[in-house]
Structures are given as structure tokens and as C-alpha cells.
Amino acid sequence: MKLKHCKLTALCSVAALGVMAFSQAPQQSDLIVKLTGGTRRVIALPDFRAGGGAAAFADLFNRTVFEDIERSGLLTMAPKSFYPLSPPQQESDLRPSSNCGGRCLSDWSAAPVNANYLAFGYAADQGGQFVAFGHLYNTAVADLAGAKLIRKLYTAPLTDEGARKAAHEYAADILAQFGVPSLAGTKIYFISDRTGNKEVWAMDFDGSNQRQITNFRSITTTPAISPDGLRLAFTSYAKGQPQIMLWSTETNRMIPFLNPQASLNATPNFAPDGSKIYFASSLNSDTQIYAADVSGANLKRISTSRAIEVEPKVNPKTGSDIVFVSGRSGPQQIYRMNLDGAGVERLTTGEGEAANPSWHPDGQHIVFKWTRGFAPGNWNIFVMDVASRETVQLTFGAGRNENPVWAPDGRHIAFASNRNGRFQIYTMLADGTGLKQLTNSGNNTMPVWSK
The missing domain is CATH 3.40.50.10070 (TolB, N-terminal domain)
Structure with a gap:
């Protein structure tokens, strides 16, 4: 699915169903050994x-x-x-x-x-x-x-x-005793349509205690969690056009956010210190990357391409650069740029389309989905060392494997896949092994892992 056919792939990807790629263990490269020990x-x-x-x-x-x-x-x-x-x-x-x-x-x-x-x-x-x-x-x-x-x-x-x-x-x-933090106490937020509408849900790291968070009776997508775990940001169609909404995980109430006067505001992501939200907006006709305070004030345009650019993710370690998805070279690819929009460089090269980047907690690696080597519409998950561009494939086969996100321990990845016809949330180790299915009811996509 190319960007020119879908203004926001992150919002459109859930509609397509197919056969899931089965997870296999990739070759134990130096990159995988570094991530898994x-x-x-x-x-x-x-x-x-x-x-x-x-x-x-x-x-x-x-x-x-x-x-x-x-x-x-x-x-x-x-x-x-x-x-x-x-x-x-x-x-x-x-x-x-x-x-x-x-x-x-x-x-x-x-x-x-x-x-x-x-x-x-x-x-x-x-x-x-x-x-x-x-x-x-x-x-x-x-x-x-x-x-x-x-x-x-x-x-x-x-x-x-x-x-x-x-x-x-x-x-x-x-x-x-081995210097590895436990995931117990962490939460995974995700989108589920099990009630008939796409709403934000939450569960414990192992799939237990699944519960509904929002109830807009509309379409809700692209959730993001603040670094302190106290605020959820997501894209909602509750008012017709896609707009960004904020939700308090403490009070279970909405938090005001001033959206730009645009037909599309979507794919929010928090800065590492939680002070700003980065998102895509069609404010000036072209869908570009913007930043604003968590109230929506002090809006600033970051990217300046005439192509559609979405899914900004700020480096959690340095806070100084962003990975994002852009169609500036044709098919959507993953790029990196500085916070001021300068220093743009393309990270994914060669055939295929790439999207859904997520930073590792160390700020040196990303995980993302890519169609490289597969027919259009078949996505698999890859991990990349951003500095060296070394890339390792984690899932293999036909179908859709998407929305990968790192766990706080940097050793696990949650993602959505449709191996059984419906999309479900899975976790795996950073080497592609240890596959666990966490959800079963309805379609479940777009996981985000909270500390």
C-alpha cells in the first residue's frame, strides 16, 4: 500500500487482512547477540x-x-x-x-x-x-x-x-541477579475492535487483565504512551475527521489538546521528557511532521517536504533526532532527521516499502515493518542498527506483521499479525524466537509498551 493511495498508512493498514508470517529464528548476527546477550x-x-x-x-x-x-x-x-x-x-x-x-x-x-x-x-x-x-x-x-x-x-x-x-x-x-529487569508491572496498550468499534485497550505484559480504556464508539488508532505512563495520546475519528486526543491513565478522563485546524492530525508520539507531542498534520495541505506542547500550544512545523510524512518517533535516549515515514522517494521509506528538520537521511534502501519504526530504549536501534523481498502487502519485521545500517529480519513468510514496538527491557518486541486470519498481538524476543500470542478476541493491533 503506497502513500499516494492511502494518506496515512498507519491508519489504513488495519483494513487489509491476509495470512500471517510465521516467526523463525534469524541468523545470530552480531546485532542480535548484542540485543539478546x-x-x-x-x-x-x-x-x-x-x-x-x-x-x-x-x-x-x-x-x-x-x-x-x-x-x-x-x-x-x-x-x-x-x-x-x-x-x-x-x-x-x-x-x-x-x-x-x-x-x-x-x-x-x-x-x-x-x-x-x-x-x-x-x-x-x-x-x-x-x-x-x-x-x-x-x-x-x-x-x-x-x-x-x-x-x-x-x-x-x-x-x-x-x-x-x-x-x-x-x-x-x-x-x-543477571542484570535484567523484569517486565512484571509493565502494560501494553493496543487497539481492539472486539466490542464492534476500534477502542484503546490495555493488558499486562503477559496478556492477562485485558480491559477497555476508551469508549468513543468510533474509530481510535495509533496510541502512544507518555514516558511516565500517565498520559495516552491517540488518533480518534469521534468528531468526524482524525484528531489527536489525550487521556489520563490516572483519572480515566480526557486531557485537553488543541488540534491544528486541519483535516488530519494523527500518529502522535511523546518526546522523551514528556513535554511535547510530535505528530503528522495536513495543516498546510501537505501532511507533514509537527511538534507542540502537550496542550497543543506552541505549534512548530518540523519537516518541509512536499511528500506525505507520518509516524514521527523521537530518539528516547538522546532526544535529538526523529525517525519517520516519508514518501519523498516514491514508495514509503523510513528516514531520520534532527529535531529542527535538518540532516534528513534515508535509513531503508532497496526494494519494498517500510513503515512503523520504533526506537530501542538505547537509542541506537529501531524495529520496523518492511516488504523487502515479498509481494506487495506482505510485511515482515526487521531490526536495524541505525549507525551501521545493519539489518536483521525477525519474521518470515507471507501476510502482515506490523506495528512492532520495543519492551522497556529492550529484549522483547510486541507486534500485530494475522496468522489466524484476524490480527492479534504477539510478543517475541529480539532475535525472533519465543513467540507468544497475547490476545484472541476480535482484531487487535498497534501495541505500545508502557513501563
Whole structure:
């Protein structure tokens, strides 16, 4: 779909349905190793046992811990079928010798488990609270005191949410040992038509707790979240023509924003400090990039091309440059420019069309969709080192894979794809592996990941 046929590809792309591209693992280039950390270590995670009222929530706790760690892509989970018969539940169960049925660290470091780390514990009902006693040991260290990395108590309400909260906290502490932040507590906002209209929805990072945010009973698209997570910006057709609206995630109320007097104002994005909004507007006939305060005041035109230019994304690290989509060279491509509109350079070259750029938190890489090497209308997801222009393809095949966005940890990507006929939200690791489907009902597109 070329820009000359659709004034705003970001708003038109949802209309076309096809067959999704299946995600495959790309070649482990230096770029991918840089983003994912390369070789994974192995962790064994025997299930926590639970007594009393906590027993009803043990399965949920165990499943959540396992999924959080597996989803991180940092550690490889040792197959549970290889586990010794009697794993430890508490610190006093450990023995300093070997061949003790799972009570020695060497039982876990040896074949067939071959685990570098052992996480274990138990849960109980204490005073009507869900209490988990979590441990983490380095199996390569013979001295038990020296091998101990985590010994901590996790307390939460005796409910599903409480068990999930304790599990997220325990998994986060494990990941923190390796310098990787947990995604627990982060949110994904997206567009869903499951109620019959395209509205903004939100969910937890793992797809749980899906709930509707807006209810305009119209078309809502291109959501963006402020760096502090307190304001949503999006394009709405509630008043007829596409206009930018702001929403408070604290009060669940609209925030005033003065739109330019134009037939189209769309694809908003916040500056890294949250003080400005960058967006596309047809104020002077040509659809160009503009910036304004979060109130809409102090409007300033940034781009000056006669081509259609949309989807501005400000570098989150430096705040000094913008990537955007332009048709100035014919088919839409991704460009970069300074905040004042100078220094324009084309990032995507060769055949095909490119759109939906999203900055990595490090400000050095982008992820985007591209038709390179595929028939028109078939989009796949790529990641690029902006300085070197090195590019790696993450999804493969026919269909539409689009709206990619980085997670706050810089290790995961959320995107929309139509592998089952309808668009759904998926996540994957930055190397294209670890595909997870998060939504099921209706069409779900345009994810944005909030801290």
C-alpha cells in the first residue's frame, strides 16, 4: 500500500487482512547477540509445594514464576523430567555432599539436569496471607553459603492476584541477579475492535487483565504512551475527521489538546521528557511532521517536504533526532532527521516499502515493518542498527506483521499479525524466537509498551 493511495498508512493498514508470517529464528548476527546477550545459562525450577489455604494458589504461583523466567529469554529452563526425585524446599534441606537424591547442588549441576542455577522454595498460608519462601543457588559453587544468591520471603493476599504478585516479585529478583529487569508491572496498550468499534485497550505484559480504556464508539488508532505512563495520546475519528486526543491513565478522563485546524492530525508520539507531542498534520495541505506542547500550544512545523510524512518517533535516549515515514522517494521509506528538520537521511534502501519504526530504549536501534523481498502487502519485521545500517529480519513468510514496538527491557518486541486470519498481538524476543500470542478476541493491533 503506497502513500499516494492511502494518506496515512498507519491508519489504513488495519483494513487489509491476509495470512500471517510465521516467526523463525534469524541468523545470530552480531546485532542480535548484542540485543539478546548471546548464550543462555540453565536454571532448574522445581515446583513450590504449598499447605493450608495456599495450596489452592500453588499451581498459579508455579506457572507464573516459570513463565516469567522463560519469557525473559535470559535463561534456559532445565527439563523437569530430568529433575531428581526429592528437590529441596527450604535451606535446611540442602546437603554439602553429592548423590543425595536432589538435596545436593551437585545433583542439579550434573547430567542430565546440567543446571547452572537452582531456584526452589515452598508456600504457606500465614495469617490469611499467601507467603512464599524463595531461594536461588549457584550450583557451580561447592560452599552452600557462597552459592546462595537469594533467600527471601514474599507476602501477598491469599488470592489469585496475590499469588501472581508474589510470583512476579520472586521471578524479578531472579532476573535481577543477571542484570535484567523484569517486565512484571509493565502494560501494553493496543487497539481492539472486539466490542464492534476500534477502542484503546490495555493488558499486562503477559496478556492477562485485558480491559477497555476508551469508549468513543468510533474509530481510535495509533496510541502512544507518555514516558511516565500517565498520559495516552491517540488518533480518534469521534468528531468526524482524525484528531489527536489525550487521556489520563490516572483519572480515566480526557486531557485537553488543541488540534491544528486541519483535516488530519494523527500518529502522535511523546518526546522523551514528556513535554511535547510530535505528530503528522495536513495543516498546510501537505501532511507533514509537527511538534507542540502537550496542550497543543506552541505549534512548530518540523519537516518541509512536499511528500506525505507520518509516524514521527523521537530518539528516547538522546532526544535529538526523529525517525519517520516519508514518501519523498516514491514508495514509503523510513528516514531520520534532527529535531529542527535538518540532516534528513534515508535509513531503508532497496526494494519494498517500510513503515512503523520504533526506537530501542538505547537509542541506537529501531524495529520496523518492511516488504523487502515479498509481494506487495506482505510485511515482515526487521531490526536495524541505525549507525551501521545493519539489518536483521525477525519474521518470515507471507501476510502482515506490523506495528512492532520495543519492551522497556529492550529484549522483547510486541507486534500485530494475522496468522489466524484476524490480527492479534504477539510478543517475541529480539532475535525472533519465543513467540507468544497475547490476545484472541476480535482484531487487535498497534501495541505500545508502557513501563
